[in-house]
Amino acid sequence: xxxxxxxxxxxxxxxxxxxxxxxxxxxxxxxxxxxxxxxxxxxxxxxxxxxxxxxxxxxxxxxxxxxxxxxxxxxxxxxxxxxxxxxxxxxxxxxxxxxxxxxxxxx
Amino acid sequence: xxxxxxxxxxxxxxxxxxxxxxxxxxxxxxxxxxxxxxxxxxxxxxxxxxxxxxxxxxxxxxxxxxxxxxxxxxxxxxxxxxxxxxxxxxxxxxxxxxxxxxxxxxxxxxxxxxxxxxxxx
Numbered sequence: 001x002x003x004x005x006x007x008x009x010x011x012x013x014x015x016x017x018x019x020x021x022x023x024x025x026x027x028x029x030x031x032x033x034x035x036x037x038x039x040x041x042x043x044x045x046x047x048x049x050x051x052x053x054x055x056x057x058x059x060x061x062x063x064x065x066x067x068x069x070x071x072x073x074x075x076x077x078x079x080x081x082x083x084x085x086x087x088x089x090x091x092x093x094x095x096x097x098x099x100x101x102x103x104x105x106x107x
Numbered sequence: 108x109x110x111x112x113x114x115x116x117x118x119x120x121x122x123x124x125x126x127x128x129x130x131x132x133x134x135x136x137x138x139x140x141x142x143x144x145x146x147x148x149x150x151x152x153x154x155x156x157x158x159x160x161x162x163x164x165x166x167x168x169x170x171x172x173x174x175x176x177x178x179x180x181x182x183x184x185x186x187x188x189x190x191x192x193x194x195x196x197x198x199x200x201x202x203x204x205x206x207x208x209x210x211x212x213x214x215x216x217x218x219x220x221x222x223x224x225x226x227x228x
Contacts, residue, residue, distance in 0.1 A: 001169075032212060032213070034212075034214045034215070036153075036215070042220075043204075043218035043219060043220055043221050044145075044153065044218055045218070046214050046215060046216050049209055049211065049213070049214035050209075050211040050212030050214075051212075053210065053211045055209075055214070055216070087152065091206075091212070091213050091214070094168075095155055095170070096155040097155065098152055098154070098155070099152075100152050101152050101153075
C-alpha cells in the first residue's frame, strides 16, 4: 500500500494567516490526490481533487498543487470555520490510503 | 441532492458480526459510482474499507479482506457492510461515502454523517 505522510501533524495559526500543509506519497501517484476537511464530530468534506481541482462550492481561499510524490494544500486568509483537521487521500491505486491528518488550531 | 445515512447497532459483542446499512436518498444508486465505507477509530485517522458498484463489483482493503463483505440492494436503494469476528480494534465511527469520477479525477464527493460502533461485551 502507498504510504501518505502529512506534515506538520498540527499547527497553530491566526485568522487571516496563510497556511500550508504538505503530503508526501511513498511512490509516484501522478495527480491522483484529494484533500478533505474534517470538523470534529462531522464527516470529512471534499475540498480539492486531482491535486488542484477545487470542488464545487468550496471557497477559493483553498488551493492545491503538486504531482508525483509531493503535494501541498494552501489556505490563504484563514477563517474561523477553517479550524479543523485536514487529510490527504491518494486514489492512484488500491487500497486507497489517507495521510495521518493535520490539525489546524487557533493560535 | 443525494444524501447518505448510515444505520445499525451501536454496540457489538466481540467475535460477532458488525452490520451496517447505508441508505441513499435524492438520487440513483445505479450509476458509475463506487459506494464505499471508511472508518475512523476514536481520536485517530481515516481507514478505507472498500466499495461496491451497482453491477456487483467489489473491492476490499487487504487489511480487512478476510472479514469484510460489502453488498448492494438496488431495489431498496441501499448498500451494506458486514465485518465479522470483530474485536475492540474495530471500534470506530463508520462512514459510508460515494466515490465518483468528477471532471478531472475521482473523489469521495458525498459522505454520510457517520455512525459510532463500539465493540464490547
